[in-house]
Amino acid sequence: xxxxxxxxxxxxxxxxxxxxxxxxxxxxxxxxxxxxxxxxxxxxxxxxxxxxxxxxxxxxxxxxxxxxxxxxxxxxxxxxxxxxxxxxxxxxxxxxxxxxxxxxxxxxxxxxxxxxxxxxxxxxxxxxxxxxxxxxxxxxxxxxxxxxxxxxxxxxxxxxxxxxxxxxxxxxxxxxxxxxxxxxxxxxxxxxxxxxxxxxxxxxxxxxxxxxxxxxxxxxxxxxxxxxxxxxxxxxxxxxxxxxxxxxxxxxxxxxxxxxxxxxxxxxxxxxxxxxxxxxxxxxxxxxxxxxxxxxxxxxxxxxxxxxxxxxxxxxxxxxxxxxxxxxxxxxxxxxxxxxxxxxxxxxxxxxxxxxxxxxxxxxxxxxxxxxxxxxxxxxxxxxxxxxxxxxxxxxxxxxxxxxxxxxxxxxxxxxxxxxxxxxxxxxxxxxxxxxxxxxxxxxxxxxxxxxxxxxxxxxxxxxxxxxxx
Amino acid sequence: xxxxxxxxxxxxxxxxxxxxxxxxxxxxxxxxxxxxxxxxxxxxxxxxxxxxxxxxxxxxxxxxxxxxxxxxxxxxxxxxxxxxxxxxxxxxxxxxxxxxxxxxxxxxxxxxxxxxxxxxxxxxxxxxxxxxxxxxxxxxxxxxxxxxxxxxxxxxxxxxxxxxxxxxxxxxxxxxxxxxxxxxxxxxxxxxxxxxxxxxxxxxxxxxxxxxxxxxxxxxxxxxxxxxxxxxxxxxxxxxxxxxxxxxxxxxxxxx
Numbered sequence: 088x089x090x091x092x093x094x095x096x097x098x099x100x101x102x103x104x105x106x107x108x109x110x111x112x113x114x115x116x117x118x119x120x121x122x123x124x125x126x127x128x129x130x131x132x133x134x135x136x137x138x139x140x141x142x143x144x145x146x147x148x149x150x151x152x153x154x155x156x157x158x159x160x161x162x163x164x165x166x167x168x169x170x171x172x173x174x175x176x177x178x179x180x181x182x183x184x185x186x187x188x189x190x191x192x193x194x195x196x197x198x199x200x201x202x203x204x205x206x207x208x209x210x211x212x213x214x215x216x217x218x219x220x221x222x223x224x225x226x227x228x229x230x231x232x233x234x235x236x237x238x239x240x241x242x243x244x245x246x247x248x249x250x251x252x253x254x255x256x257x258x259x260x261x262x263x264x265x266x267x268x269x270x271x272x273x274x275x276x277x278x279x280x281x282x283x284x285x286x287x288x289x290x291x292x293x294x295x296x297x298x299x300x301x302x303x304x305x306x307x308x309x310x311x312x313x314x315x316x317x318x319x320x321x322x323x324x325x326x327x328x329x330x331x332x333x334x335x336x337x338x339x340x341x342x343x344x345x346x347x348x349x350x351x352x353x354x355x356x357x358x359x360x361x362x363x364x365x366x367x368x369x370x371x372x373x374x375x376x377x378x379x380x381x382x383x384x385x386x387x388x389x390x391x392x393x394x395x396x397x398x399x400x401x402x403x404x405x406x407x408x409x410x411x412x413x414x415x416x417x418x419x420x421x422x423x424x425x426x427x428x429x430x431x432x433x434x435x436x437x438x439x440x441x442x443x444x445x446x447x448x449x450x451x452x453x454x455x456x457x458x459x460x461x462x463x464x465x466x467x468x469x470x471x472x473x474x475x476x477x478x479x480x481x482x483x484x485x486x487x488x489x490x491x492x493x494x495x496x497x498x499x500x501x502x503x504x505x506x507x508x509x510x511x512x513x514x515x516x517x518x519x520x521x522x523x524x525x526x527x528x529x530x531x532x533x534x535x536x537x538x539x540x541x542x543x544x545x546x547x548x549x550x551x552x553x554x555x556x557x
Numbered sequence: 558x559x560x561x562x563x564x565x566x567x568x569x570x571x572x573x574x575x576x577x578x579x580x581x582x583x584x585x586x587x588x589x590x591x592x593x594x595x596x597x598x599x600x601x602x603x604x605x606x607x608x609x610x611x612x613x614x615x616x617x618x619x620x621x622x623x624x625x626x627x628x629x630x631x632x633x634x635x636x637x638x639x640x641x642x643x644x645x646x647x648x649x650x651x652x653x654x655x656x657x658x659x660x661x662x663x664x665x666x667x668x669x670x671x672x673x674x675x676x677x678x679x680x681x682x683x684x685x686x687x688x689x690x691x692x693x694x695x696x697x698x699x700x701x702x703x704x705x706x707x708x709x710x711x712x713x714x715x716x717x718x719x720x721x722x723x724x725x726x727x728x729x730x731x732x733x734x735x736x737x738x739x740x741x742x743x744x745x746x747x748x749x750x751x752x753x754x755x756x757x758x759x760x761x762x763x764x765x766x767x768x769x770x771x772x773x774x775x776x777x778x779x780x781x782x783x784x785x786x787x788x789x790x791x792x793x794x795x796x797x798x799x800x801x802x803x804x805x806x807x808x809x810x811x812x813x
Contacts, residue, residue: 096739103745409728413745447739449732449746450606452699472608481608489609495598496567496616502598506571531737535744536775546565546574550581550593 092443122349144397154296161299165361167374175205197313199290221309236416239402287313291324300360320371327396346401404454426454442475513541562627567599579794635697686716690759694766722757731772
């Protein structure tokens with residue numbers, strides 16, 4: 088069992104029993120569900136919109152080389168820089184070199200999951216560069232020295248009073264649990280950083296190929312401040328974020344907003360294509376885009392798994408996931424949590440170390456139902472499980488169990504005998520009141536389930552009795 | 558008389574045989590001849606879902622060979638129906654049985670699906686004077702797109718008061734081997750489901766998947782809850798005048 092797997096089991100056990108956590112998340116997701124439901128109804132045909140988004144992403148991902156080069160060419164034409172990072176290390180080094188060579192002391196960051204993926208902030212802090220998260224949820228988890236709980240709502244696990252206590256301790260000038268006042272306090276603190284930072288880092292919701300622009304969508308306006316006030320704007324984006332055409336945004340932007348939060352459209356939607364032009368009054372002097380591969384090319388090479396790259400990081404699958412609601416976002420121990428994290432992480436970080444995430448699912452399919460780009464998430468979990476077995480990444484006991492299972496079920500007599508032995512064993516344990524104890528081989532089941540005694544006879548035996556020899 | 562072949566999932570065969578017997582009773586009552594092919598064992602889903610596709614494949618091939626001559630197959634489980642209809646084509650892709658598997662999948666029906674869509678019967682003359690809530694089992698709901706079928710059948714049962722429970726489409730947490738490997742998560746999900754069932758005021762929770770019910774029932778009992786679970790076939794099998802019209806033994810020895 089891998090270290091990550093052991094840690095997952097430990098944290099999952101703790102969170103599963105945490106009823107306060109369960110209540111907070113249920114409430115948050117109920118609000119999301121109500122809003123997202125209303126949002127989907129605003130579409131004249133939600134299913135057609137999903138299908139269109141699926142097609143847009145399909146076209147982009149299946150012609151990734153062409154669209155990325157087109158994007159790069161147009162950004163460069165406007166005086167921007169594009170850096171292709173093969174892995175986290177290369178991406179971090181590019182950002183660190185840029186910051187140090189330009190004498191950057193402070194960076195303001197708009198939300199970017201790629202920055203979490205490459206563990207950028209700790210690397211920059213080590214060089215003495217202050218990194219300030221400016222998305223309110225990210226700001227809150229940064230003050231708590233935590234990673235985001237959820238890719239869209241990073242502080243979903245916290246209550247108003249948790250945040251009030253945090254701000255009182257960390258910001259000092261606020262002592263209230265009134266949300267508008269708390270937001271005002273964060274804004275006061277962040278404004279100072281926006282004006283003093285030399286560099287702004289953002290993610291990109293989309294890389295628009297035919298426009299050579301990044302499409303950025305935020306609800307707090309922090310994206311615009313991070314990208315226009317500092318001297319340097321650096322964009323971090325996974326290579327899968329490209330879309331072919333500007334007009335695709337007409338469908339995919341509202342679909343993203345609806346799936347993410349239930350909004351018709353996110354509050355601030357910005358297209359940025361380069362540094363400040365000669366006749367422009369604002370914008371950065373330098374514009375850099377880091378395109379991160381970090382395992383995505385390998386996923387692209389795998390035809391049956393390629394559509395995982397369609398993901399637009401809306402978080403809908405996470406909200407729909409009953410396992411996420413039970414174990415919480417931090418239990419995954421990964422940048423991307425929930426169904427998309429359980430599908431993606433084994434590809435990005437290794438099937439041996441992370442296949443347990445693909446098994447930690449009841450395969451209910453709620454994720455697939457809500458995915459706005461129609462990724463068949465729970466089927467990819469099945470594929471990951473198959474790949475884990477083929478890579479010999481599973482415990483030998485499990486291997487042995489299925490060998491025995493196969494031997495039994497390929498023969499009706501052996502199968503019937505195995506069934507009879509199991510039922511008899513269960514009845515004996517139940518009669519001795521030993522079910523659920525350490526002596527019970529089915530303890531994983533019986534410790535949580537009380538059951539009536541196992542039946543004396545199987546269906547086939549009863550059928551034979553009723554209908555002659557069968 | 559039209560004829561159906563029974564596909565009895567292995568855990569129904571071994572642990573909830575009454576579900577199989579009730580299924581037979583209902584099918585016979587509406588005039589279908591029922592056969593059971595005793596060579597059948599398991600459809601292969603446990604191995605398939607755990608990633609052991611090479612172990613699941615011969616089991617699936619075996620299944621296809623057993624049922625290839627059956628005209629219509631009925632299964633009292635949405636999950637096992639899904640395995641055959643939705644996953645066999647992928648599991649057996651590139652094998653000589655692929656096409657056969659695809660065709661068989663179109664002839665295998667989940668119990669409520671069969672009654673409403675194939676036999677086109679919604680009133681089975683059943684009587685069950687209780688408050689009942691439906692849990693929408695995941696495979697039936699999301700893979701086979703069944704939701705109204707069970708409710709439609711229940712609405713025609715004498716005495717049933719149908720109530721909706723909150724989050725009826727949330728997974729109960731069973732998930733096959735998931736329930737053993739991640740039992741703390743599975744039990745917590747089941748606990749939430751049991752709470753919604755209790756809050757609904759129902760006396761019984763029904764579903765089209767016996768595995769979900771086995772899980773929910775085990776947790777309800779652990780909570781000392783008064784609610785019980787019953788498979789849809791168990792409700793539909795009960796009639797006020799059943800014994801008069803059917804001289805066969807109603808409760809064979811060994812069944813609950």
